Amino acid sequence: MTTPAAYNKTTLFIAACCGLLLFGIALLTLGSVSQGLQQNFKLDKLEAGTLFAILPAGLLTGSLFFGPVCDRYGYKVLLVTACILLATGFTGIAYSPSTGWLQFSIFIFGLAGGIINGATNAVVADISGEYKGANLSLLGVSFGVGALGLPFVLGILKQHYTYPFILSGAAVIALLVALFYLLIRFPLPKITRGVPLKKSFGLLKDMVLLLIAFYLFCQSSLEAIVNNWTTTFLIERKNLSDSNALYALSACIAGMTLMRLLTGTIFREITAKKILLFSFGLFLCGIVLLQTTASFFTALSGLLLLGAGIAGGFPIMLGLVGSRYAALSGTAFSLVLVIAITGNILVNYLMGIVAETYGIQHFITLLYVELGVMVLLFISIFKKIK
Known part of the structure; x- marks a missing residue:
């Protein structure tokens, strides 16, 4: 190097x-x-x-x-x-x-x-x-x-x-x-x-890397369904106007951007584990507000918290990958990002089937399921790293 x-x-x-x-x-x-x-x-x-x-x-x-x-x-x-x-x-x-x-x-x-x-x-x-x-x-x-x-x-x-x-x-x-x-x-x-194929394929056997990859599978799919299905949920279930639903969705991106700014500056010295625990709390509060919302302001607040809650996933997990696999960081990043984007595609498609068959209200159900799976993966990742 x-x-x-x-x-x-x-x-x-x-x-x-x-x-x-x-x-x-x-x-x-x-x-x-x-x-x-x-x-x-x-x-x-x-x-x-x-x-x-x-x-x-x-x-x-x-x-x-x-x-x-x-x-x-x-x-x-x-x-x-x-x-x-x-x-x-x-x-x-x-x-x-x-x-x-x-x-x-x-x-x-x-x-x-x-x-x-x-x-x-x-x-x-x-x-x-x-x-x-x-x-x-x-x-x-x-x-x-x-x-x-x-x-x-x-x-x-x-x-x-x-x-x-x-x-x-x-x-x-x-x-x-x-x-x-x-x-x-x-x-x-x-x-x-040359290209160290043996080392590259060896990454597929590393359980920590695979756990991180499937955490990002959930993270990416979570971002996809929030971006693609929130407005439909707010319009059909919460009777918000099209314009208000779009404004509320913009709050999600704003929350994510603000939280990443704080994580890179004020929260810089806080450990990755604590940041993610805090993020899970923010995300849970955001889901509850979105589920119970009866007004534009509550929906806006819920999506702001949702955005802040999902902000840390990619930077923190990719940071762990970069530290653990410095000699082949690009290849390791490729592996986890391919699995992450696959999650984006598959779960977004699954949400379409669920919405069509059982109703858009199960958008909230899927958010709870994704959060639960991510918490379990988080526990497994940091247990193995320790």
Whole structure:
């Protein structure tokens, strides 16, 4: 590995934040321009749903291979390539001449996003010392800023510009980030010859890593069902208006962003175990408020607590992975992120079946189940680490 003098940690952290900010923007882009795409390509609901299924397939692919590539060839080439691919995806979504090209562009878009998400987290874990979880929490703030800021920016720009023009602007931003990455130094590859397949496959036998991976399976699926089903629950079960339900959902992202900011600064010295215990308490209070809410204010408060409660999962668990598997951190990150995204896809699909068959009220039931499973996994992880 390279010596610390070969690169500037502050510059690298800023670079990682730029990448994850870009990922936050990218992840919300498809949903934000879906109406325009449906009108432009005359898509029905089923065809539109297929587009949303292609994005996680791309994310999964990018998450699968970024780690071994980073460990063998370093971060720079992969991150620069991913930003160029993301710019290509933005442009393709904006100007695709056919549905086939649109689908391909969305896959490339997801592929690049998966690479950027994984590689930026991995590089921050590599350059951090004992405060990996805290630094990853601060990194996560940039994702929240991108995810929170995009709807407001689009709301303003849509009054004056078409969605292809806006997406072209996002492509230019992605290319500027690629240029930034070209101009700075990254850590050297951890592996200088070949690929240690035996060690890589050996990770699959490590029970601690697998427990962390399935914790993030629950964490990712939890974030998915909160983001995708909360508004339906609030509108159909709590009689909130569409606009109030969306405002309440924004409070969830705000709560997550605020908690990650606190974890990376004021709570920096608090152990990961205590942060997660506190997070479980916040999340439980959020579920209870959401279940019993009879007003917009209570729903807003509940989702703020929900967001704060799920904020610590990814930064803290990825921090543990980075500390425990420093020699193959990229590959280890790939493994846990692939399992996490799989959870996002499967449980979100399961929630659709449950809502259709038994009613949207079981959204709350699934939140309780996820929380219970995560507590059990948390106990097992820290027992084995100890």
